[in-house]
Amino acid sequence: MASPKRIKKIKFGLLSPKEIRKMGVTKIITADTYDDDGYPIEMGLMDPRLGVIDPGLRCRTCGGRPGECPGHFCRIELVAPVVHVGFAKLVRKILRSTCRKCGRLLLEEPIKKNYLDQIKLLTKLGQPCDDLVKNVFRDATKVNLCPYCEEAQMDIKFEQPTSYVEGGHKLMPADIRDRFERIPDEDIKIFGMDPKNARPEWMILRVLPVPPVTTRPSITLESGQRSEDDLTHKLVDIIRINQRFQENREAGAPQLIIEDLWELLQYHVTTFLDNEVSGVPPARHRSGRPLKSLSQRLKGKEGRFRGSLSGKRVNFSARTVISPDPNLSISEIGVPLQIATELTIPMNITSRNLEECREYVRRGPNNHPGASYVKRLDGRRVKVIDENREELAELLEPGWKVDRQLQDGDLVLFNRQPSLHRMSIMAHEVKVMPYKTFRINPAVCPPYNADFDGDEMNLHVPQTEEARAEAKILMKVEENILSPRFGGPIIGGIHDHISGMFLLTRGNVTFDKDTALELLKKSEIMDLSEPAGYENGKPYWTGKQIFSQLLPSGLNLTYRSKMCDNCKICKREECEKDAYVVIKDGNLLCGTVDEVAIGAFAGKILDRIIKEYGAVEAGKFLDNATRLAIRMITRIGFSFGIDDEDIPSDAQEQIHDIIMAAEERVKRLIEAYEAGELDSLPGRTIDETVEMKIMQELGKARNQAGDIAGHHLGMDNSAVVMAISGARGSMLNLTQMAACVGQQSVRGERIQRGYADRTLPHFYKGDLGADAHGFVKSSYKKGLSPIEFFFHAMGGREGLVDTAVRTSQSGYLQRRLINALQDLEIKYDGTVRETRGQIVQFVYGDDGVDPSKSDYGKSVNVSRIIQNVTGEEVMGGKSG
Amino acid sequence: MKEFSVLNHDMVPEHILLTEDEIKKLLAKYRISKGHLPKIKTSDPVCKEINAKAGDVLKVVRDSMTAGKALSYRLVIEG
Numbered sequence: 001m002a003s004p005k006r007i008k009k010i011k012f013g014l015l016s017p018k019e020i021r022k023m024g025v026t027k028i029i030t031a032d033t034y035d036d037d038g039y040p041i042e043m044g045l046m047d048p049r050l051g052v053i054d055p056g057l058r059c060r061t062c063g064g065r066p067g068e069c070p071g072h073f074c075r076i077e078l079v080a081p082v083v084h085v086g087f088a089k090l091v092r093k094i095l096r097s098t099c100r101k102c103g104r105l106l107l108e109e110p111i112k113k114n115y116l117d118q119i120k121l122l123t124k125l126g127q128p129c130d131d132l133v134k135n136v137f138r139d140a141t142k143v144n145l146c147p148y149c150e151e152a153q154m155d156i157k158f159e160q161p162t163s164y165v166e167g168g169h170k171l172m173p174a175d176i177r178d179r180f181e182r183i184p185d186e187d188i189k190i191f192g193m194d195p196k197n198a199r200p201e202w203m204i205l206r207v208l209p210v211p212p213v214t215t216r217p218s219i220t221l222e223s224g225q226r227s228e229d230d231l232t233h234k235l236v237d238i239i240r241i242n243q244r245f246q247e248n249r250e251a252g253a254p255q256l257i258i259e260d261l262w263e264l265l266q267y268h269v270t271t272f273l274d275n276e277v278s279g280v281p282p283a284r285h286r287s288g289r290p291l292k293s294l295s296q297r298l299k300g301k302e303g304r305f306r307g308s309l310s311g312k313r314v315n316f317s318a319r320t321v322i323s324p325d326p327n328l329s330i331s332e333i334g335v336p337l338q339i340a341t342e343l344t345i346p347m348n349i350t351s352r353n354l355e356e357c358r359e360y361v362r363r364g365p366n367n368h369p370g371a372s373y374v375k376r377l378d379g380r381r382v383k384v385i386d387e388n389r390e391e392l393a394e395l396l397e398p399g400w401k402v403d404r405q406l407q408d409g410d411l412v413l414f415n416r417q418p419s420l421h422r423m424s425i426m427a428h429e430v431k432v433m434p435y436k437t438f439r440i441n442p443a444v445c446p447p448y449n450a451d452f453d454g455d456e457m458n459l460h461v462p463q464t465e466e467a468r469a470e471a472k473i474l475m476k477v478e479e480n481i482l483s484p485r486f487g488g489p490i491i492g493g494i495h496d497h498i499s500g501m502f503l504l505t506r507g508n509v510t511f512d513k514d515t516a517l518e519l520l521k522k523s524e525i526m527d528l529s530e531p532a533g534y535e536n537g538k539p540y541w542t543g544k545q546i547f548s549q550l551l552p553s554g555l556n557l558t559y560r561s562k563m564c565d566n567c568k569i570c571k572r573e574e575c576e577k578d579a580y581v582v583i584k585d586g587n588l589l590c591g592t593v594d595e596v597a598i599g600a601f602a603g604k605i606l607d608r609i610i611k612e613y614g615a616v617e618a619g620k621f622l623d624n625a626t627r628l629a630i631r632m633i634t635r636i637g638f639s640f641g642i643d644d645e646d647i648p649s650d651a652q653e654q655i656h657d658i659i660m661a662a663e664e665r666v667k668r669l670i671e672a673y674e675a676g677e678l679d680s681l682p683g684r685t686i687d688e689t690v691e692m693k694i695m696q697e698l699g700k701a702r703n704q705a706g707d708i709a710g711h712h713l714g715m716d717n718s719a720v721v722m723a724i725s726g727a728r729g730s731m732l733n734l735t736q737m738a739a740c741v742g743q744q745s746v747r748g749e750r751i752q753r754g755y756a757d758r759t760l761p762h763f764y765k766g767d768l769g770a771d772a773h774g775f776v777k778s779s780y781k782k783g784l785s786p787i788e789f790f791f792h793a794m795g796g797r798e799g800l801v802d803t804a805v806r807t808s809q810s811g812y813l814q815r816r817l818i819n820a821l822q823d824l825e826i827k828y829d830g831t832v833r834e835t836r837g838q839i840v841q842f843v844y845g846d847d848g849v850d851p852s853k854s855d856y857g858k859s860v861n862v863s864r865i866i867q868n869v870t871g872e873e874v875m876g877g878k879s880g
Numbered sequence: 881m882k883e884f885s886v887l888n889h890d891m892v893p894e895h896i897l898l899t900e901d902e903i904k905k906l907l908a909k910y911r912i913s914k915g916h917l918p919k920i921k922t923s924d925p926v927c928k929e930i931n932a933k934a935g936d937v938l939k940v941v942r943d944s945m946t947a948g949k950a951l952s953y954r955l956v957i958e959g
């Protein structure tokens with residue numbers, strides 16, 4: 001067998017007719033492929049010298065068997081030359097910049113020399129000379145008189161895809177070829193080409209190389225009929241036309257017919273090379289399907305390069321749509337039964353699991369926890385089918401292997417693209433479920449950045465004990481609650497989890513025993529605390545008490561919740577908003593649980609539990625808390641509708657008045673500006689000043705309008721609950737719906753673009769007024785006027801464009817960073833080194849701290865320790 | 881009057897030339913040879929200023945966001 005060779009360099013060039021003839025093992029002269037007995041015809045397209053594809057035969061050229069023989073080229077001698085479509089544009093450029101008589105480049109000698117020197121320099125430096133060559137063509141095309149033979153040059157029109165017309169007369173490929181042959185070697189170098197490797201006349205084909213049969217294998221259909229590859233079909237066409245052409249020419253057919261045939265030959269060669277050229281009807285199969293040409297095999301996403309060579313596919317994986325299931329644990333994943341029956345895990349049979357393995361094999365491949373393959377001691381794999389499952393099960397003995405189907409409790413990797421950080425792939429425990437989607441707890445959506453609007457995710461099944469151990473230690477969801485980016489939780493409650501908790505713990509909501517137990521039913525809580533009090537002789541519990549059941553005993557924590565206004569003098573426990581949270585010994589004494597307590601990216605309570613009780617406890621808390629919250633919110637019934645944006649008519653009038661007043665003030669500002677009475681602000685022109693003052697005035701008006709609407713939207717409004725608890729949306733969103741949308745902007749300014757001196761023809765030129773520059777008076781509830789709608793669309797479009805641009809840029813930056821840093825390693829002495837042992841950092845991150853094991857980036861949280869020891873609250877740093 | 885010196889600039893960290901003895905200790909501490917250290921060229925303004933020659937090792941004391949002060953060492957190379 002040939003030993004592997006090292007590639008030193010790769011050279012690209014054009015094949016000369018000489019080279020094509022030399023490498024071709026034979027000439028193809030007949031369009032027939034097989035004779036009546038099914039043997040390939042000599043000098044046909046399936047000539048046995050082109051290589052072998054049928055098993056059992058040997059190659060007539062190299063003697064290799066199928067798989068060994070690489071295949072061998074042959075050739076078709078074309079009766080008349082044709083243009084290679086891939087070079088049609090270059091042919092045009094060269095035609096236009098060389099003399100039609102003497103063939104020399106239409107540039108004066110000194111200019112040529114200058115260009116040539118520059119090209120030589122760039123080549124020596126290993127840099128591309130494309131831009132320079134572009135200038136050569138640009139300059140030479142402008143010349144109308146040959147500086148050497150003084151021949152007047154004619155204009156050359158290029159007609160897609162491969163015809164050239166010079167002064168009303170069509171240039172035949174033969175003429176072009178003759179012309180190109182006259183170009184001296186020195187001039188070719190100025191085109192950036194190497195005359196030894198690529199002479200321009202080689203772009204006009206006289207001999208067509210025919211790819212070996214290994215590139216275009218024929219397949220035998222079940223009916224025994226042979227079906228040829230698209231390329232073979234195309235080559236047959238070429239040979240037929242070539243023959244007809246020759247016959248006609250020898251018979252002395254009229255010029256018109258010859259030209260038609262020439263055109264036809266050009267068409268077939270073109271569509272053999274590229275069947276997607278614009279201006280050429282694609283060649284079709286008998287069934288009407290367009291044929292797959294050479295260029296289509298290589299081009300594009302599914303082409304040879306991107307699809308076959310750089311593409312990677314992987315076994316033991318699955319992909320489907322995801323949907324939520326709040327009853328699953330965060331560390332679980334619901335796997336459809338169909339997928340679980342397809343994916344397998346190899347099991348080594350020992351004397352201890354022999355019976356278990358027998359049971360899997362006995363159940364066969366179609367009866368869920370079953371087995372699909374067994375591997376015998378001699379290494380042979382036997383497929384388990386319904387017919388042999390009983391016998392196989394009896395044959396099993398220690399040392400064999402069984403591929404058993406995925407079942408509850410197996411550890412699998414779950415992933416969502418784009419995999420930007422390590423939490424994009426985490427290990428989950430399988431829970432086999434009916435239906436066809438992967439199910440996840442919505443609390444793990446943030447690290448994957450997933451939602452359920454049709455997102456799909458991938459699942460991979462580790463196949464070895466080592467892989468499973470590694471996944472379990474490093475990749476379990478619980479191990480990834482803390483983000484290595486900032487040392488705080490990245491997994492946590494979202495949306496309804498937060499609304500539910502908020503409604504449960506705010507103020508003093510009370511529940512009787514039945515309700516309290518029902519709320520806690522799905523959370524793994526076994527007992528209830530002493531009741532908070534008795535009403536009509538019946539005991540009752542507060543929401544805070546119920547939540548406290550989830551907290552580990554001994555937990556102490558004090559912080560201010562999202563609602564806190566940061567009043568100058570904090571009333572602490574007496575805060576009328578219930579925003580001061582105190583947890584003592586695992587009991588929520590006061591305060592409301594919201595986003596800051598259990599939310600993803602925030603989660604103070606969650607953060608404290610994971611740092612003091614560990615990942616497993618934190619995972620349990622999250623499971624329990626999300627289940628409790630969901631029970632609470634379903635119990636209340638939480639919805640939002642169009643009439644939640646209603647505000648009383650006198651409030652609407654107030655809002656209207658505020659906006660009218662603001663417009664009036666803007667009008668006066670403009671009058672003052674036009675009268676030249678406005679003083680400019682320091683460092684601003686007078687134009688900038690008036691813009692700023694108008695923006696300020698209108699912004700103030702929108703805020704006032706929003707405040708009025710806000711007064712009429714209370715805690716009985718679901719959207720307000722969501723905004724205040726941090727579950728979703730903001731008061732701004734809400735007041736835009738109820739009161740006034742406000743100023744639309746593009747590039748941080750009022751809208752200025754559009755027609756000359758005005759945004760739309762509906763306004764006078766130079767109008768500086770509020771509505772002429774994108775102030776939207778209406779609310780979303782009321783509806784926008786057409787002009788407002790247009791401005792709103794302008795503002796909205798900017799946001800869309802920004803995100804599109806940003807994602808592509810940050811994606812590329814990320815790629816470069818990862819490529820630069822991927823091989824760095826933290827050694828046991830704390831240094832960061834690359835693969836050669838070169839030191840990059842003497843102490844990782846200067847302080848040697850792993851951020852995911854840190855407290856918001858700090859190695860020690862002093863105030864936490866003091867608080868735990870003394871029991872006194874220390875409100876020091878941000879994280880305290 | 882003395883010309884402006886880069887060493888006085890706020891953004892330029894402190895560079896200290898190590899003695900042969902200190903270099904030996906440093907290399908022993910990390911179990912490396914000189915070549916494994918990060919490099920600095922003799923053409924670097926700081927090297928010119930403190931007259932560091934190829935083969936010398938500089939200790940660089942930088943302000944650090946995470947650790948307050950961070951130590952680093954750089955081998956001076958020709959260039």
Ligand SMILES: [Mg+2]
Pocket residue numbers: 450451452453454455
């Ligand atoms: Mg989505």
Ligand SMILES: [Zn+2]
Pocket residue numbers: 050051052059060061062063064069070071072
């Ligand atoms: Zn062969």
Ligand SMILES: [Zn+2]
Pocket residue numbers: 099100101102103104146147148149150151
């Ligand atoms: Zn000429």
Ligand SMILES: [Zn+2]
Pocket residue numbers: 560564565566567570571572575579580
């Ligand atoms: Zn407060």
